[in-house]
Amino acid sequence: MRFPPPPIEEQERMVEAVLFASARPLSLRDLAERLPRGCDPAEAVASLRRRYEGRGVQLMRVGEAWAIRTAPDLGFLMQNETLEERRLSRAAIETLAIIAYHQPVTRAEIEEIRGVAVSRGTLDQLLEMEWVRPGRRRMTPGRPVTFVVTEGFLDHFGLESARDLPGLSDLRAAGLLESRPPGQDGMPDLVARGGNEHMDDDDEPAGRIDDFDDDLFEDDPQGQPGSD
Known part of the structure; x- marks a missing residue:
């Protein structure tokens, strides 16, 4: 005998608990695999998200x-929490x-965008942090x-998707980018130094986000972060 699914209110409680x-x-x-047969996790999540609006915690995508x-x-x-700080190199x-x-x-x-070779250790560090993962082969x-970036990266920075990344103008307005003149050849400094075939990540000092060159943050023609 097949039993009817629980009321939506009970499904909300189950989703909340999980x-x-x-x-x-x-x-x-994942939720569907945990809930009883016949439950609608999408409806339960949507209803629960509305219920959490304005509360101290929220249901976030x-x-x-x-x-x-x-x-x-x-x-x-939460500023009194003890956090393990892991400084990333500029590379x-x-x-x-x-x-x-x-x-x-x-x-x-x-490497073409940065103008220098990417050492194995740089990508290994990002992969170990689970902020980056391998995507499909070209x-x-x-x-x-x-x-590509992972859901862990999006979760850490409070983003719903990569399309929510700030644009160049937003980064400048927040003071995270410095306005720097281009190189003598009219190209940004980061790309202009790509002629040094002997330079790689190990030759670069640690840096902050305000050391970036503007071309790293250029949006695509539709105003969204670039993608293929």
């Missing part, structure tokens, strides 16, 4: 998954920015692997 206890964002498929997170305007209350920050704004992107394309000679 998301609250989960250490990672869960997709609708992270890529194709969902998670319960502290309301962004209350983040200052790692620039590589991460290129992947985020131009994904999916191959290693060769990263249907070109050699079938090079591409790289």
